[in-house]
Amino acid sequence: MRILIVEDEPGISNFLKQGLEEESYAVDIAEEGKRGLQLALTGDYDLLLLDWMVPGLSGIEICRQFRTEFKETPVIFLTAKDTVDETIFGLQAGANDYIKKPFNFEELLERIKVQLRPKSGEHSVFELGNITLNTATHQVFKSEEEISLTQKEFALLEYLIRNKGIVCRRSRIIESVWDIHFEYNTGVIDVYINALRKKLKLGEDENYIQTVRGIGYVAKDI
Amino acid sequence: MRILIVEDEPGISNFLKQGLEEESYAVDIAEEGKRGLQLALTGDYDLLLLDWMVPGLSGIEICRQFRTEFKETPVIFLTAKDTVDETIFGLQAGANDYIKKPFNFEELLERIKVQLRPKSGEHSVFELGNITLNTATHQVFKSEEEISLTQKEFALLEYLIRNKGIVCRRSRIIESVWDIHFEYNTGVIDVYINALRKKLKLGEDENYIQTVRGIGYVAKDI
DNA sequence: TCAAATTTTAAGCCAATCTTAAGGAAAACT
DNA sequence: AGTTTTCCTTAAGATTGGCTTAAAATTTGA
Numbered sequence: 320m321r322i323l324i325v326e327d328e329p330g331i332s333n334f335l336k337q338g339l340e341e342e343s344y345a346v347d348i349a350e351e352g353k354r355g356l357q358l359a360l361t362g363d364y365d366l367l368l369l370d371w372m373v374p375g376l377s378g379i380e381i382c383r384q385f386r387t388e389f390k391e392t393p394v395i396f397l398t399a400k401d402t403v404d405e406t407i408f409g410l411q412a413g414a415n416d417y418i419k420k421p422f423n424f425e426e427l428l429e430r431i432k433v434q435l436r437p438k439s440g441e442h443s444v445f446e447l448g449n450i451t452l453n454t455a456t457h458q459v460f461k462s463e464e465e466i467s468l469t470q471k472e473f474a475l476l477e478y479l480i481r482n483k484g485i486v487c488r489r490s491r492i493i494e495s496v497w498d499i500h501f502e503y504n505t506g507v508i509d510v511y512i513n514a515l516r517k518k519l520k521l522g523e524d525e526n527y528i529q530t531v532r533g534i535g536y537v538a539k540d541i
Numbered sequence: 542m543r544i545l546i547v548e549d550e551p552g553i554s555n556f557l558k559q560g561l562e563e564e565s566y567a568v569d570i571a572e573e574g575k576r577g578l579q580l581a582l583t584g585d586y587d588l589l590l591l592d593w594m595v596p597g598l599s600g601i602e603i604c605r606q607f608r609t610e611f612k613e614t615p616v617i618f619l620t621a622k623d624t625v626d627e628t629i630f631g632l633q634a635g636a637n638d639y640i641k642k643p644f645n646f647e648e649l650l651e652r653i654k655v656q657l658r659p660k661s662g663e664h665s666v667f668e669l670g671n672i673t674l675n676t677a678t679h680q681v682f683k684s685e686e687e688i689s690l691t692q693k694e695f696a697l698l699e700y701l702i703r704n705k706g707i708v709c710r711r712s713r714i715i716e717s718v719w720d721i722h723f724e725y726n727t728g729v730i731d732v733y734i735n736a737l738r739k740k741l742k743l744g745e746d747e748n749y750i751q752t753v754r755g756i757g758y759v760a761k762d763i
Numbered sequence: 764t765c766a767a768a769t770t771t772t773a774a775g776c777c778a779a780t781c782t783t784a785a786g787g788a789a790a791a792c793t
Numbered sequence: 794a795g796t797t798t799t800c801c802t803t804a805a806g807a808t809t810g811g812c813t814t815a816a817a818a819t820t821t822g823a
Contacts, residue, residue, distance in 0.1 A: 325818095338813060429804090506811085509810095509812065509813085510812090510813085510814095512812090513811095513812065513813065515813095530811070530812095532809095532810070532811075533809085533810070533811095
């Protein structure tokens with residue numbers, strides 16, 4: 320996996336280069352905007368790390384021009400700015416994620432992994448036992464039969480299936496599916512799990528959505 | 542791992558408590574500053590989450606006084622304020638990190654893990670003989686077989702494994718796993734040790750959980 | 764704008780889990 | 794050996810948390 324860093328502070332870029340190379344990424348550095356864009360367009364990278372402010376061309380501008388050519392390659396911003404406005408601005412420019420300086424390297428690494436994950440073979444079709452979920456067409460089938468799910472039902476099922484085999488904690492589910500971060504003294508999850516099990520007509524031997532008492536739920540092929 | 546939250550808004554603190562407990566931290570809450578400081582100084586916590594503004598004593602002041610006694614224990618500020626000045630002020634008071642409200646629980650969790658990493662050893666997978674315990678997925682395996690444990694069973698096993706080779710006193714166990722600080726004339730530990738041994742089907746030659754008469758228990762790979 | 768579909772809240776019920784308690788077994792001490 | 798202490802084991806009561814349902818709130822679509 321090849322990563323391009325566009326960053327004018329040698330301290331930061333070298334630190335990143337070393338750390339990422341230890342994780343066996345191939346890393347190039349550009350210290351100036353135009354050079355950065357040139358490399359980005361010609362260098363066949365799998366991911367871009369752009370500083371918000373670089374001499375020559377701003378990270379934003381690099382991202383925008385880069386996006387006209389490469390639609391899929393993920394871009395992560397490193398930024399000292401943290402107002403919501405500018406974040407949104409950055410994301411509109413086509414960035415996939417951003418991370419605030421000073422940042423934690425582990426965290427950056429996690430975000431890089433998240434961005435690279437799709438490339439290393441993510442399909443839009445997921446399976447769970449005899450259930451098929453297609454995120455592209457937004458359809459769910461059980462064996463041959465199509466199951467009609469509402470948005471939330473679909474989102475919940477998708478979350479569980481994407482994390483197949485991993486116990487999903489309630490707090491995570493409520494954050495990821497409902498985007499609620501505080502005060503969740505709510506029973507929505509239960510209601511939707513119930514709806515899913517019902518609509519999917521999970522029989523005795525089809526316990527694909529198991530509850531883990533006190534923690535949450537887990538999807539299993541059994 | 543024991544965490545103290547000093548926060549006067551019950552909505553936030555309860556949300557945090559629940560979320561963190563699902564991640565198997567032992568959580569106490571103080572809603573008022575002086576009480577918070579008192580607990581912090583006496584409670585043997587591994588990490589403090591301090592709200593910037595709490596009635597009684599400000600988070601800053603709690604942090605400063607706490608630091609005169611405990612140099613190592615990490616402190617994270619929860620703050621609605623986000624100006625650089627105040628952040629620096631907070632960090633000078635001895636905080637290890639700060640996070641702005643409204644924050645994302647995942648992010649907070651990451652930061653907590655970063656702070657606790659040196660102590661906890663970074664990994665979420667622990668081993669004891671042929672037993673594997675994964676705190677991230679909340680699963681336990683013996684050889685290939687998955688063993689289903691309840692919350693308390695899991696917490697107890699985790700505590701013992703994290704302290705592998707170290708004899709764990711009953712009083713410590715009851716503090717860390719049950720969050721009981723006084724009055725431990727109770728037989729719960731015995732009951733749960735018994736349940737663990739049973740569920741893990743520990744045979745003659747698999748005495749991974751040994752009792753130390755008069756003191757407590759110790760986990761050993763043998 | 765009104766009706767229908769979806770989402771969320773709330774409450775009672777039930778089952779899993781947690782805790783207590785008590786009798787028996789094993790170890791340590793006299 | 795007898796006594797005492799500590800631990801193991803079991804079972805029953807208390808508690809918690811999840812399931813289910815129905816109704817209220819919200820959103821969507823005609």
